[in-house]
Amino acid sequence: MPVPYATEAAACGPEHVVEPVAYDAILLAGFGGPEGQDDVIPFLRNVTRGRGIPDERLEEVAHHYRHFGGVSPINDQNRALKSALEEELDRRGIALPVIWGNRNWDPYMADAVTEAADRGFSKLIAVATSAYSSFSSCRQYREDFARTLDETGLGDRIQIDKVRQFFDHPGFVAPFEEGVRDALTDLLGRGIAREQIRVMFSTHSIPTDDAVRSGPRDRDFGEGGAYAAQHLAVAEYVMQQVGEPDVPWSLVYQSRSGPPTQPWLEPDINDAIEQAAGEDAKAVVVVPLGFVSDHMEVLWDLDTEAMETAEEHGMVALRTPTPGVDPAYVSGLVDLVMERVNGTPVAERPSVTELGPWFDVCRPGCCENVRAGFKPAAAGIAP
Ligand SMILES: CC1=C(CCC(=O)O)c2cc3nc(cc4[nH]c(cc5[nH]c(cc1n2)c(C)c5CCC(=O)O)c(CCC(=O)O)c4C)C(CCC(=O)O)=C3C
Numbered sequence: 001m002p003v004p005y006a007t008e009a010a011a012c013g014p015e016h017v018v019e020p021v022a023y024d025a026i027l028l029a030g031f032g033g034p035e036g037q038d039d040v041i042p043f044l045r046n047v048t049r050g051r052g053i054p055d056e057r058l059e060e061v062a063h064h065y066r067h068f069g070g071v072s073p074i075n076d077q078n079r080a081l082k083s084a085l086e087e088e089l090d091r092r093g094i095a096l097p098v099i100w101g102n103r104n105w106d107p108y109m110a111d112a113v114t115e116a117a118d119r120g121f122s123k124l125i126a127v128a129t130s131a132y133s134s135f136s137s138c139r140q141y142r143e144d145f146a147r148t149l150d151e152t153g154l155g156d157r158i159q160i161d162k163v164r165q166f167f168d169h170p171g172f173v174a175p176f177e178e179g180v181r182d183a184l185t186d187l188l189g190r191g192i193a194r195e196q197i198r199v200m201f202s203t204h205s206i207p208t209d210d211a212v213r214s215g216p217r218d219r220d221f222g223e224g225g226a227y228a229a230q231h232l233a234v235a236e237y238v239m240q241q242v243g244e245p246d247v248p249w250s251l252v253y254q255s256r257s258g259p260p261t262q263p264w265l266e267p268d269i270n271d272a273i274e275q276a277a278g279e280d281a282k283a284v285v286v287v288p289l290g291f292v293s294d295h296m297e298v299l300w301d302l303d304t305e306a307m308e309t310a311e312e313h314g315m316v317a318l319r320t321p322t323p324g325v326d327p328a329y330v331s332g333l334v335d336l337v338m339e340r341v342n343g344t345p346v347a348e349r350p351s352v353t354e355l356g357p358w359f360d361v362c363r364p365g366c367c368e369n370v371r372a373g374f375k376p377a378a379a380g381i382a383p
Protein backbone atom coordinates (compact mmCIF):
# COMPACT_ATOMS: atom_id res chain seq x y z
CA MET A 1 0.00 0.00 0.00
CA PRO A 2 1.19 3.53 -0.75
CA VAL A 3 2.20 6.03 1.89
CA PRO A 4 -0.74 7.52 3.76
CA TYR A 5 -1.60 10.36 1.50
CA ALA A 6 -3.55 12.81 3.58
CA THR A 7 -0.72 13.36 6.01
CA GLU A 8 1.68 14.38 3.26
CA ALA A 9 -1.01 16.20 1.40
CA ALA A 10 -1.94 18.27 4.41
CA ALA A 11 1.65 19.38 4.63
CA CYS A 12 1.44 20.59 1.03
CA GLY A 13 -0.53 23.63 2.05
CA PRO A 14 -2.27 25.81 -0.48
CA GLU A 15 -2.21 23.35 -3.34
CA HIS A 16 -4.25 20.93 -1.26
CA VAL A 17 -6.83 23.18 0.33
CA VAL A 18 -7.47 26.51 -1.26
CA GLU A 19 -8.90 29.64 0.33
CA PRO A 20 -12.69 29.87 0.60
CA VAL A 21 -14.27 31.14 -2.62
CA ALA A 22 -17.66 32.82 -3.04
CA TYR A 23 -18.80 30.74 -5.98
CA ASP A 24 -21.71 31.94 -8.15
CA ALA A 25 -22.87 28.55 -9.38
CA ILE A 26 -22.25 24.81 -9.52
CA LEU A 27 -21.23 23.42 -12.91
CA LEU A 28 -22.53 19.85 -13.13
CA ALA A 29 -20.13 18.31 -15.65
CA GLY A 30 -21.35 15.14 -17.32
CA PHE A 31 -20.06 12.81 -20.03
CA GLY A 32 -23.16 13.14 -22.24
CA GLY A 33 -24.81 10.47 -24.32
CA PRO A 34 -26.93 10.08 -27.48
CA GLU A 35 -30.72 10.38 -27.24
CA GLY A 36 -31.74 8.71 -30.51
CA GLN A 37 -30.29 6.65 -33.39
CA ASP A 38 -29.33 9.79 -35.35
CA ASP A 39 -27.25 11.08 -32.45
CA VAL A 40 -25.09 7.99 -32.10
CA ILE A 41 -22.37 8.61 -34.70
CA PRO A 42 -22.10 12.39 -34.06
CA PHE A 43 -21.81 11.60 -30.33
CA LEU A 44 -19.05 9.04 -30.96
CA ARG A 45 -17.24 11.56 -33.18
CA ASN A 46 -17.27 13.93 -30.21
CA VAL A 47 -15.99 11.27 -27.80
CA THR A 48 -13.13 10.39 -30.14
CA ARG A 49 -12.47 13.97 -31.31
CA GLY A 50 -8.99 14.67 -32.54
CA ARG A 51 -8.17 11.00 -33.01
CA GLY A 52 -9.36 10.66 -36.62
CA ILE A 53 -11.30 7.42 -36.15
CA PRO A 54 -13.30 6.57 -39.32
CA ASP A 55 -17.12 6.32 -39.10
CA GLU A 56 -17.01 2.60 -40.08
CA ARG A 57 -15.01 1.91 -36.93
CA LEU A 58 -17.35 4.08 -34.85
CA GLU A 59 -20.30 2.06 -36.17
CA GLU A 60 -18.74 -1.03 -34.56
CA VAL A 61 -18.66 0.75 -31.22
CA ALA A 62 -22.22 1.99 -31.76
CA HIS A 63 -23.97 -1.37 -31.36
CA HIS A 64 -24.56 -1.06 -27.60
CA TYR A 65 -26.34 2.23 -28.20
CA ARG A 66 -28.18 0.88 -31.29
CA HIS A 67 -29.43 -2.02 -29.16
CA PHE A 68 -31.12 0.46 -26.77
CA GLY A 69 -32.74 2.52 -29.56
CA GLY A 70 -29.75 4.86 -29.82
CA VAL A 71 -30.50 6.21 -26.36
CA SER A 72 -28.02 6.35 -23.51
CA PRO A 73 -29.64 6.58 -20.09
CA ILE A 74 -26.93 8.97 -18.91
CA ASN A 75 -28.62 12.28 -19.76
CA ASP A 76 -31.80 11.38 -17.88
CA GLN A 77 -29.64 10.35 -14.95
CA ASN A 78 -27.92 13.73 -14.98
CA ARG A 79 -31.28 15.52 -15.24
CA ALA A 80 -32.38 13.59 -12.15
CA LEU A 81 -29.13 14.38 -10.36
CA LYS A 82 -29.47 18.09 -11.19
CA SER A 83 -32.99 18.16 -9.71
CA ALA A 84 -31.88 16.23 -6.64
CA LEU A 85 -28.98 18.64 -6.08
CA GLU A 86 -31.32 21.62 -6.45
CA GLU A 87 -33.70 20.15 -3.89
CA GLU A 88 -30.90 19.47 -1.44
CA LEU A 89 -29.44 22.98 -1.87
CA ASP A 90 -32.89 24.44 -1.39
CA ARG A 91 -33.51 22.32 1.70
CA ARG A 92 -30.27 23.62 3.22
CA GLY A 93 -30.96 27.21 2.20
CA ILE A 94 -27.92 27.43 -0.09
CA ALA A 95 -28.49 29.88 -2.93
CA LEU A 96 -26.28 28.27 -5.57
CA PRO A 97 -27.80 27.55 -8.98
CA VAL A 98 -26.80 24.34 -10.81
CA ILE A 99 -25.84 24.63 -14.47
CA TRP A 100 -25.43 21.37 -16.36
CA GLY A 101 -23.01 20.86 -19.24
CA ASN A 102 -21.64 17.72 -20.90
CA ARG A 103 -18.29 16.93 -22.45
CA ASN A 104 -19.73 15.08 -25.44
CA TRP A 105 -23.39 15.89 -26.01
CA ASP A 106 -26.13 18.43 -25.64
CA PRO A 107 -26.35 20.36 -23.33
CA TYR A 108 -22.71 21.05 -24.11
CA MET A 109 -20.17 22.52 -21.72
CA ALA A 110 -19.88 25.59 -23.98
CA ASP A 111 -23.63 26.26 -23.62
CA ALA A 112 -23.37 25.94 -19.84
CA VAL A 113 -20.41 28.32 -19.61
CA THR A 114 -22.09 30.81 -21.97
CA GLU A 115 -25.23 30.65 -19.82
CA ALA A 116 -23.11 31.32 -16.73
CA ALA A 117 -21.55 34.38 -18.37
CA ASP A 118 -24.97 35.64 -19.54
CA ARG A 119 -26.22 35.37 -15.97
CA GLY A 120 -23.26 37.44 -14.80
CA PHE A 121 -21.42 34.61 -13.05
CA SER A 122 -17.65 34.49 -12.93
CA LYS A 123 -16.77 31.76 -10.42
CA LEU A 124 -17.95 28.21 -11.06
CA ILE A 125 -17.32 25.16 -8.93
CA ALA A 126 -17.50 22.02 -11.05
CA VAL A 127 -18.87 18.70 -9.87
CA ALA A 128 -17.87 16.09 -12.46
CA THR A 129 -19.82 12.83 -12.43
CA SER A 130 -16.66 10.84 -11.93
CA ALA A 131 -15.09 9.83 -8.64
CA TYR A 132 -11.54 8.55 -9.25
CA SER A 133 -8.21 9.83 -10.59
CA SER A 134 -7.21 9.02 -14.19
CA PHE A 135 -7.05 10.77 -17.54
CA SER A 136 -10.61 9.71 -18.48
CA SER A 137 -12.11 10.30 -15.05
CA CYS A 138 -10.38 13.51 -14.02
CA ARG A 139 -7.97 15.28 -16.35
CA GLN A 140 -10.13 14.96 -19.47
CA TYR A 141 -12.89 16.93 -17.72
CA ARG A 142 -10.34 19.60 -16.80
CA GLU A 143 -8.94 19.76 -20.33
CA ASP A 144 -12.48 20.15 -21.64
CA PHE A 145 -13.07 23.06 -19.23
CA ALA A 146 -9.94 24.75 -20.58
CA ARG A 147 -10.90 24.04 -24.20
CA THR A 148 -14.41 25.38 -23.60
CA LEU A 149 -13.11 28.60 -22.04
CA ASP A 150 -10.76 28.98 -24.99
CA GLU A 151 -13.39 28.28 -27.67
CA THR A 152 -16.02 30.54 -26.11
CA GLY A 153 -13.48 33.30 -25.50
CA LEU A 154 -14.69 33.48 -21.89
CA GLY A 155 -11.38 32.54 -20.29
CA ASP A 156 -10.79 36.03 -18.88
CA ARG A 157 -14.30 36.27 -17.41
CA ILE A 158 -14.92 32.81 -16.00
CA GLN A 159 -12.95 30.71 -13.55
CA ILE A 160 -13.72 27.00 -13.26
CA ASP A 161 -12.58 25.13 -10.16
CA LYS A 162 -13.48 21.52 -9.42
CA VAL A 163 -14.31 19.64 -6.22
CA ARG A 164 -11.83 16.99 -5.13
CA GLN A 165 -12.05 13.44 -6.51
CA PHE A 166 -14.63 11.89 -4.19
CA PHE A 167 -13.97 8.12 -4.41
CA ASP A 168 -13.57 7.89 -0.64
CA HIS A 169 -16.19 10.42 0.41
CA PRO A 170 -18.67 8.64 2.70
CA GLY A 171 -21.64 9.87 0.64
CA PHE A 172 -20.33 8.13 -2.48
CA VAL A 173 -19.32 4.95 -0.65
CA ALA A 174 -22.50 4.45 1.43
CA PRO A 175 -24.71 3.17 -1.44
CA PHE A 176 -22.10 0.52 -2.35
CA GLU A 177 -21.79 -0.58 1.25
CA GLU A 178 -25.55 -0.97 1.54
CA GLY A 179 -25.69 -2.83 -1.77
CA VAL A 180 -23.05 -5.38 -0.79
CA ARG A 181 -24.65 -5.92 2.60
CA ASP A 182 -28.10 -6.52 1.04
CA ALA A 183 -26.71 -8.85 -1.64
CA LEU A 184 -24.82 -10.97 0.90
CA THR A 185 -27.85 -11.19 3.15
CA ASP A 186 -29.84 -12.39 0.15
CA LEU A 187 -27.28 -15.03 -0.90
CA LEU A 188 -26.64 -16.31 2.61
CA GLY A 189 -30.42 -16.52 3.04
CA ARG A 190 -30.48 -18.86 0.06
CA GLY A 191 -28.08 -21.16 1.90
CA ILE A 192 -25.02 -20.43 -0.25
CA ALA A 193 -21.77 -20.87 1.71
CA ARG A 194 -19.58 -17.81 2.27
CA GLU A 195 -16.58 -19.48 0.56
CA GLN A 196 -18.71 -20.06 -2.55
CA ILE A 197 -19.54 -16.37 -2.98
CA ARG A 198 -17.30 -13.88 -4.81
CA VAL A 199 -17.71 -10.13 -4.38
CA MET A 200 -16.34 -8.50 -7.54
CA PHE A 201 -15.80 -4.76 -7.42
CA SER A 202 -15.90 -3.68 -11.04
CA THR A 203 -14.59 -0.54 -12.68
CA HIS A 204 -13.81 0.77 -16.15
CA SER A 205 -10.55 -0.65 -17.46
CA ILE A 206 -8.08 1.94 -18.75
CA PRO A 207 -4.78 1.59 -20.62
CA THR A 208 -2.00 0.67 -18.17
CA ASP A 209 -0.11 3.70 -19.55
CA ASP A 210 -2.90 5.93 -18.23
CA ALA A 211 -3.17 4.01 -14.98
CA VAL A 212 0.48 4.42 -14.05
CA ARG A 213 0.17 8.18 -14.66
CA SER A 214 -3.06 8.60 -12.70
CA GLY A 215 -2.79 10.92 -9.73
CA PRO A 216 0.03 13.39 -9.08
CA ARG A 217 3.26 12.95 -11.04
CA ASP A 218 5.38 13.05 -7.87
CA ARG A 219 3.76 10.04 -6.18
CA ASP A 220 4.26 6.37 -6.93
CA PHE A 221 1.18 4.23 -6.41
CA GLY A 222 2.57 1.13 -8.08
CA GLU A 223 1.54 -0.57 -11.30
CA GLY A 224 -2.12 0.46 -11.44
CA GLY A 225 -1.34 3.99 -10.25
CA ALA A 226 -3.65 6.05 -8.08
CA TYR A 227 -6.62 4.73 -10.10
CA ALA A 228 -6.22 1.12 -8.95
CA ALA A 229 -5.04 2.15 -5.46
CA GLN A 230 -8.18 4.24 -4.91
CA HIS A 231 -10.54 1.46 -6.02
CA LEU A 232 -8.73 -1.12 -3.89
CA ALA A 233 -8.82 1.12 -0.83
CA VAL A 234 -12.58 1.75 -1.19
CA ALA A 235 -13.35 -1.94 -1.85
CA GLU A 236 -11.35 -2.94 1.21
CA TYR A 237 -13.23 -0.39 3.32
CA VAL A 238 -16.61 -1.63 2.07
CA MET A 239 -15.72 -5.23 2.92
CA GLN A 240 -14.53 -4.20 6.38
CA GLN A 241 -17.78 -2.40 7.02
CA VAL A 242 -19.84 -5.31 5.80
CA GLY A 243 -17.94 -7.59 8.19
CA GLU A 244 -17.94 -10.87 6.27
CA PRO A 245 -14.24 -11.84 6.32
CA ASP A 246 -14.91 -15.31 4.88
CA VAL A 247 -16.37 -13.96 1.66
CA PRO A 248 -13.58 -13.57 -0.96
CA TRP A 249 -13.50 -10.31 -2.92
CA SER A 250 -11.45 -8.77 -5.71
CA LEU A 251 -11.13 -5.75 -7.98
CA VAL A 252 -11.97 -6.51 -11.62
CA TYR A 253 -12.21 -4.45 -14.81
CA GLN A 254 -14.71 -4.07 -17.63
CA SER A 255 -15.49 -2.20 -20.86
CA ARG A 256 -12.02 -2.47 -22.37
CA SER A 257 -11.66 -0.96 -25.84
CA GLY A 258 -8.63 -0.03 -27.93
CA PRO A 259 -6.37 -2.35 -29.96
CA PRO A 260 -5.58 -5.79 -28.48
CA THR A 261 -1.86 -4.93 -28.58
CA GLN A 262 -2.35 -2.12 -26.05
CA PRO A 263 -2.26 -3.34 -22.43
CA TRP A 264 -5.24 -2.33 -20.29
CA LEU A 265 -5.93 -3.08 -16.62
CA GLU A 266 -6.99 -6.69 -15.94
CA PRO A 267 -8.59 -9.09 -15.09
CA ASP A 268 -11.71 -8.59 -17.14
CA ILE A 269 -14.84 -9.32 -15.11
CA ASN A 270 -15.93 -12.10 -17.48
CA ASP A 271 -12.61 -13.91 -17.10
CA ALA A 272 -12.81 -13.47 -13.34
CA ILE A 273 -16.31 -14.99 -13.26
CA GLU A 274 -15.13 -17.93 -15.36
CA GLN A 275 -12.19 -18.49 -13.06
CA ALA A 276 -14.42 -18.32 -9.98
CA ALA A 277 -16.71 -20.93 -11.53
CA GLY A 278 -13.64 -23.16 -11.97
CA GLU A 279 -13.01 -22.78 -8.23
CA ASP A 280 -16.52 -24.03 -7.53
CA ALA A 281 -17.96 -20.62 -6.64
CA LYS A 282 -21.76 -20.58 -6.80
CA ALA A 283 -22.58 -16.89 -6.65
CA VAL A 284 -21.13 -13.54 -7.63
CA VAL A 285 -21.97 -10.09 -6.31
CA VAL A 286 -21.15 -7.53 -8.98
CA VAL A 287 -20.43 -4.10 -7.46
CA PRO A 288 -20.17 -1.28 -10.05
CA LEU A 289 -17.66 0.59 -7.88
CA GLY A 290 -16.33 2.77 -10.70
CA PHE A 291 -19.69 4.17 -11.76
CA VAL A 292 -21.86 6.94 -10.34
CA SER A 293 -25.03 5.87 -12.16
CA ASP A 294 -26.47 3.08 -14.30
CA HIS A 295 -25.09 4.26 -17.61
CA MET A 296 -24.35 2.22 -20.71
CA GLU A 297 -21.31 0.42 -19.32
CA VAL A 298 -23.41 -0.79 -16.41
CA LEU A 299 -26.44 -1.79 -18.51
CA TRP A 300 -24.42 -3.50 -21.21
CA ASP A 301 -21.13 -4.75 -19.82
CA LEU A 302 -22.50 -5.74 -16.41
CA ASP A 303 -26.27 -6.31 -16.65
CA THR A 304 -26.06 -7.96 -20.05
CA GLU A 305 -22.63 -9.49 -20.62
CA ALA A 306 -21.40 -10.30 -17.10
CA MET A 307 -24.85 -11.67 -16.17
CA GLU A 308 -24.73 -13.92 -19.24
CA THR A 309 -21.26 -15.16 -18.31
CA ALA A 310 -22.42 -16.01 -14.80
CA GLU A 311 -25.49 -17.78 -16.13
CA GLU A 312 -23.43 -19.83 -18.61
CA HIS A 313 -21.43 -21.09 -15.65
CA GLY A 314 -24.49 -21.85 -13.59
CA MET A 315 -23.76 -19.10 -11.07
CA VAL A 316 -26.22 -16.85 -9.29
CA ALA A 317 -25.31 -13.21 -9.96
CA LEU A 318 -26.53 -10.05 -8.26
CA ARG A 319 -25.58 -6.53 -9.34
CA THR A 320 -25.66 -3.91 -6.60
CA PRO A 321 -26.93 -0.33 -7.18
CA THR A 322 -24.86 2.68 -8.26
CA PRO A 323 -25.14 5.91 -6.21
CA GLY A 324 -27.55 7.50 -8.74
CA VAL A 325 -29.62 9.96 -6.70
CA ASP A 326 -29.16 8.22 -3.36
CA PRO A 327 -29.68 10.91 -0.66
CA ALA A 328 -26.29 10.15 0.94
CA TYR A 329 -24.55 10.71 -2.39
CA VAL A 330 -26.48 13.86 -3.30
CA SER A 331 -25.93 15.40 0.09
CA GLY A 332 -22.25 14.37 -0.07
CA LEU A 333 -21.84 16.27 -3.35
CA VAL A 334 -23.31 19.38 -1.73
CA ASP A 335 -20.88 18.89 1.20
CA LEU A 336 -18.00 18.76 -1.30
CA VAL A 337 -19.08 22.08 -2.79
CA MET A 338 -19.45 23.62 0.68
CA GLU A 339 -15.91 22.50 1.62
CA ARG A 340 -14.71 24.84 -1.10
CA VAL A 341 -17.11 27.65 -0.24
CA ASN A 342 -16.01 27.44 3.40
CA GLY A 343 -12.35 26.47 2.87
CA THR A 344 -12.82 23.59 5.31
CA PRO A 345 -9.48 22.44 6.79
CA VAL A 346 -8.25 19.05 5.63
CA ALA A 347 -8.59 17.52 9.10
CA GLU A 348 -12.33 18.22 9.05
CA ARG A 349 -12.96 16.73 5.61
CA PRO A 350 -14.51 13.28 5.60
CA SER A 351 -12.85 10.39 3.79
CA VAL A 352 -13.09 6.68 4.50
CA THR A 353 -9.65 5.55 3.29
CA GLU A 354 -6.14 6.57 4.22
CA LEU A 355 -5.66 7.95 0.69
CA GLY A 356 -7.97 10.88 1.11
CA PRO A 357 -9.26 13.53 1.27
CA TRP A 358 -7.90 14.16 -2.21
CA PHE A 359 -6.55 17.49 -3.51
CA ASP A 360 -8.76 20.50 -4.25
CA VAL A 361 -6.44 21.53 -7.04
CA CYS A 362 -4.81 18.92 -9.23
CA ARG A 363 -1.07 18.81 -8.77
CA PRO A 364 1.43 19.21 -11.63
CA GLY A 365 1.18 16.53 -14.30
CA CYS A 366 -1.87 14.98 -12.65
CA CYS A 367 -3.42 12.19 -14.76
CA GLU A 368 -1.46 13.12 -17.87
CA ASN A 369 -2.02 11.16 -21.03
CA VAL A 370 0.68 10.19 -23.47
CA ARG A 371 -1.69 9.22 -26.29
CA ALA A 372 -3.69 12.43 -26.30
CA GLY A 373 -0.70 14.68 -25.67
CA PHE A 374 -0.42 17.20 -22.90
CA LYS A 375 -3.14 19.80 -23.24
CA PRO A 376 -3.90 22.76 -20.99
CA ALA A 377 -6.29 21.96 -18.14
CA ALA A 378 -8.33 24.09 -15.76
CA ALA A 379 -8.56 23.50 -11.99
CA GLY A 380 -4.96 22.46 -11.57
CA ILE A 381 -1.45 23.70 -11.00
CA ALA A 382 0.41 24.16 -14.28
CA PRO A 383 1.98 22.56 -16.20
C1 LIG B 1 -12.43 5.59 -16.72
C2 LIG B 1 -13.59 5.84 -17.66
C3 LIG B 1 -14.87 6.26 -17.33
C4 LIG B 1 -15.39 6.52 -15.92
C5 LIG B 1 -15.28 7.97 -15.60
C6 LIG B 1 -16.51 8.75 -16.00
O1 LIG B 1 -17.63 8.34 -15.66
O2 LIG B 1 -16.36 9.80 -16.67
C7 LIG B 1 -15.60 6.39 -18.54
C8 LIG B 1 -16.94 6.83 -18.62
C9 LIG B 1 -17.76 6.79 -19.75
N1 LIG B 1 -17.41 6.39 -21.01
C10 LIG B 1 -18.52 6.48 -21.81
C11 LIG B 1 -18.55 6.18 -23.18
C12 LIG B 1 -17.41 5.93 -23.97
N2 LIG B 1 -16.12 5.79 -23.54
C13 LIG B 1 -15.28 5.53 -24.60
C14 LIG B 1 -13.90 5.32 -24.55
C15 LIG B 1 -13.11 5.22 -23.39
N3 LIG B 1 -13.53 5.36 -22.08
C16 LIG B 1 -12.43 5.21 -21.24
C17 LIG B 1 -12.46 5.28 -19.85
C18 LIG B 1 -13.56 5.71 -19.09
N4 LIG B 1 -14.80 6.04 -19.58
C19 LIG B 1 -11.29 4.94 -22.06
C20 LIG B 1 -9.89 4.76 -21.52
C21 LIG B 1 -11.71 4.94 -23.38
C22 LIG B 1 -10.89 4.68 -24.61
C23 LIG B 1 -10.63 5.94 -25.34
C24 LIG B 1 -9.20 6.33 -25.23
O3 LIG B 1 -8.36 5.63 -25.82
O4 LIG B 1 -8.92 7.35 -24.60
C25 LIG B 1 -16.07 5.56 -25.79
C26 LIG B 1 -15.51 5.45 -27.21
C27 LIG B 1 -15.67 4.15 -27.80
C28 LIG B 1 -14.75 3.11 -27.25
O5 LIG B 1 -13.53 3.30 -27.33
O6 LIG B 1 -15.28 2.08 -26.78
C29 LIG B 1 -17.40 5.76 -25.39
C30 LIG B 1 -18.62 5.82 -26.28
C31 LIG B 1 -19.62 6.98 -21.04
C32 LIG B 1 -21.04 7.23 -21.54
C33 LIG B 1 -21.88 6.02 -21.21
C34 LIG B 1 -23.32 6.18 -21.60
O7 LIG B 1 -23.61 6.62 -22.72
O8 LIG B 1 -24.20 5.85 -20.78
C35 LIG B 1 -19.15 7.18 -19.77
C36 LIG B 1 -19.90 7.72 -18.58
Ligand SMILES: [Fe+2]
Binding pocket: 136
Ligand atom coordinates in the same frame (compact mmCIF):
# COMPACT_ATOMS: atom_id res chain seq x y z
FE1 LIG C 1 -15.49 5.78 -21.50
